[in-house]
Structures are given as structure tokens and as C-alpha cells.
Amino acid sequence: MRDDxxxxxxxxxxxxxxxxxxxNNLPKVKKFVLQNKGNKEDAEDVFQRALLQIGVRYRREKFCITTSFDAYLFTVCKNLWRRELNKYKKEVTNNDVVELYNEENDNSLALIEQKRQELFMEKLNVISDNCREILLMFFAKTSYAEIVQVTNYSSEVVVRQRVFKCKKKLTEIIKADKRYNSLREI
Structure with missing residues (x-):
């Protein structure tokens, strides 16, 4: 089925x-949230917010998903849950603890984060197949020794150098995109 x-x-x-x-998707999100300091209700809330956010965004601006819909939805849910865990930052003022939270700002940051992820995935698909394969293993926390076994590289040192060059190339491609400056840290 097409993702649109x-x-x-x-x-x-x-x-x-x-x-x-x-x-098809809520069980995976529940598992993730439960493993990351949340409960069933938190997972359901995050899932609902993710669907709402995706729907509202698609209504406003038609966009394409470069991965599967399920993977995209899970990434949005993960980002929302991580943001949820970080949103109650505490600030100490005159021995009082004040919780800082602004829902409108939080939603805007979630949208920017989502667009950053989309730009990253788009550009990851532009680099060479070899670089993409190496970086995907690297991002999945595959050890250099395992990468040597899977690829034709002769040693971990060569793999480290290749990872460095591929990350540099990916960074250059991302920074060359006109959307990059608008998605940088606020």
C-alpha cells in the first residue's frame, strides 16, 4: 500500500x-514508552498526538514519506516521547524550583524535529550505497569489528576512516540543502 x-x-x-x-503500530509504541519511563496511558497519548500531528501537517502541506508509514509514525512517536521526557526542565530561582513548559513552543519544536529527520533520511538516500550501508550500521551501534566482518574492509581502522568520510559527506550534503538553515537550532 502506498504511504499516502x-x-x-x-x-x-x-x-x-x-x-x-x-x-499494527500501537503495540510497538507501547513497548518503547514502557521501556523509557512511561506507562500505557503515556503511550496511548503519544500515539494519538503523533497521528493528530501527522494528519494536521499533511492537511496543511502535502509531504512524502521516504520510509514506510509505520517507520515514520514510530519515529514521530519516539520524538514526541523523548520531548515529553525533556519538557519539564527545572529552573532554580531564589531556592524555588519552577517547571518550564510551553505547549505551543513544544509543538513547534516537534514539527522542526520531524522535518530535520525527514531531511536527514532524504540526504542519507542520496549518498552512495556503500556510505549509506556503513552509516546505517554505525548509527545502529554496530561495532567496528562487526562492520569489518560484514563488509570487504580490511580492518577496524579502515572502517573508522570510512565512517568519518561518509559522515563528513552526509553533513556536507545536508548543509548544502536550502532547508538546512531554517531547521537549525533555534
Whole structure:
């Protein structure tokens, strides 16, 4: 199924398709949230917010998902949950602890983070197949020794050098994109 099928279903509020999205994706999100200091209700809330955010964004600006819809949704949920864990930053003023939180700012930052992820994935698909393979293993925390076994490289030193060069190339490609400056840290 094309991923815009799911995006259109969210916009049209197609209950049957949305129920299938819940059935296929909510268990993975629950597992992630439970493993990261959350509970079942937190997971359901994050999942609902992610669907709402994706639907609203797609209604405003049609965009393409370069991965599967399920992977995209899971990434949005992970980002929302991580943001949720970080949102109650504490500031000490005159021996009082003040919790800082601004929902509007939080939603804007979540959207920027989502767009950054999309730019990263888009540019990762532009670099050579070899670099993409090496970087995906590196980002998945695969050891250099394991990368040597999987690839044709002769040693861990060569793999380290290749990872460095590929990261540098990916960074250059990302920075050359006109969207980069608008997505930098605020």
C-alpha cells in the first residue's frame, strides 16, 4: 500500500484504516514508552498526538514519506516521547524550583524535529550505497569489528576512516540543502 493512503485516511478520518494503524503500530509504541519511563496511558497519548500531528501537517502541506508509514509514525512517536521526557526542565530561582513548559513552543519544536529527520533520511538516500550501508550500521551501534566482518574492509581502522568520510559527506550534503538553515537550532 502506498504511504499516502494512510496520510489521506488520517485527513479523511477513515475509522477503518485508522483502527488498522492502531492495531499494527500501537503495540510497538507501547513497548518503547514502557521501556523509557512511561506507562500505557503515556503511550496511548503519544500515539494519538503523533497521528493528530501527522494528519494536521499533511492537511496543511502535502509531504512524502521516504520510509514506510509505520517507520515514520514510530519515529514521530519516539520524538514526541523523548520531548515529553525533556519538557519539564527545572529552573532554580531564589531556592524555588519552577517547571518550564510551553505547549505551543513544544509543538513547534516537534514539527522542526520531524522535518530535520525527514531531511536527514532524504540526504542519507542520496549518498552512495556503500556510505549509506556503513552509516546505517554505525548509527545502529554496530561495532567496528562487526562492520569489518560484514563488509570487504580490511580492518577496524579502515572502517573508522570510512565512517568519518561518509559522515563528513552526509553533513556536507545536508548543509548544502536550502532547508538546512531554517531547521537549525533555534
Amino acid at each position: 493512503f494512510f496520510l489521506n485516511a488520517l485527513v479523511k478520518e477513515d475509522k477503518k484504516v485508522i483502527l488498522s494503524i492502531y492495531k
